[in-house]
Amino acid sequence: MADFRRGMLALAERLPPGEELVQRALEGFPDDVRGLAGRCRIIRTDARYGGGYYSDRNEIELASGVETYEGLGQVELSACHELFHYVCWNDLRYRPDEDQDFPYLRRAVRDSRKLLAGFPRYHGWVTGSFLRQGDHANPVEYFADIPTNFRDVAELPPPIRAHFAPLIDGSAPPYEMRRVPEWSFTSQERELAMFQRWLAGGE
Incomplete structure (x- = not known):
């Protein structure tokens, strides 16, 4: 255990610092997204795996061991995923949706049910991975996973594309999520099982 810890500490000295990792993870995203997420602090720990976004501290921890066992590319993807948790919590366009239990995101997923066949990469990712x-596989993780895994909005069904495009390609928001929606979901429709059923294309 002592040798492993020393190895992780030595590795951490050679890894990209948190600030550099943020820039690498967000390469290609719109300037406003990079500017917002760039405020987030990433703390590199000497653990073998693990980490996450901590909303109470508004910062990210990411294990140095990810590079050793999964490669640098994976740590950039992991950082990107966690940074979009930060974005969801701090972007004034999207935070109201989370505060209301994601009614706008849920509607986009529901309205995409019959369109999945036309977007094979997205459909395959949803059913084969997410x-x-x-x-x-819940709305919070889905929010962070879409920008991380889909840099080309053309791969997404139109309702989901419209919802996430401001974060991915800088398009204008399709609606104002600070408004209380005119529709509502039943308690059953707000359950995780229904969200997952809609993702898979079910009623």
């Missing part, structure tokens, strides 16, 4: 995470 939904296999069980309870982790």
